[in-house]
Amino acid sequence: MxxxxxxxxxxxxxxxxxxxxxxxxxxxxxxxxxxxxxxxxxxxxxxxxRAHDFSLTRFLICVILDRADEQGGLQHSEIVERIDVSSPVISRSLKSLIDERFVCVESETEGRRTKRNRLTDAGKARLQSLMPGYYEILLK
The missing domain is CATH 1.20.5 (Single alpha-helices involved in coiled-coils or other helix-helix interfaces)
Structure with a gap:
């Protein structure tokens, strides 16, 4: 930018x-x-x-996963479709969210290759902790 x-x-x-x-x-x-x-x-x-050891991309992933919670999460391709960022960037960001246990990956059905990403309770708490500062910046 x-x-x-x-x-x-x-x-x-x-x-x-x-x-x-x-x-x-x-x-x-x-x-x-x-x-x-x-x-x-x-x-x-x-x-x-950056001051909160996060990134805008990771935040946006958490936001859309939070919104998709009732749907049972999102596949990787659905996340890429909803955020205008390349698939490799989404993959790296998702991996870090999974490593930090903010996101979990679940198979849709046993034995199927389709995996859905969901926000964990820790991920929801992290998102909620960031929201006030995020909105404060938007309202400046």
Whole structure:
């Protein structure tokens, strides 16, 4: 993720106006501001999770597994589908969550290769401990 420390001035944007339709400058300026705010928010979230020996990816996995608890958890492919992160990154994050006993893996039926990932009680407690700080950052 890039960080746009200083937004381009209106005159700089207008220097490139031949590349966008007439009247698009306010929308471009607005979107650049939105990207800057998103960059700051992501930076704050990453700092928060790093301070709590966690990561945003691991947190998001816990969130979607918590939501899927009534379904009996999720398969690896379903987690990848719900989080816009590559399968190898999800695999590494899931492995660390399993190693720390925040997630358990269960077979759907005996002898079947289909495995479902579920949040453990420890994982639910960890998620609940992170939620207040997470929401505090979102509400800044």
């Amino acid at each position: 890039f960080f746009l420390k200083y937004l381009p001035t209106q005159s700089l944007i207008l220097n490139y106006q031949e590349h966008f339709p007439d009247g698009a400058e306010p929308k471009i300026a607005s979107r650049l501001e939105m990207l800057r705010e998103a960059s700051l928010l992501l930076r704050d979230l990453e700092d928060f999770f």
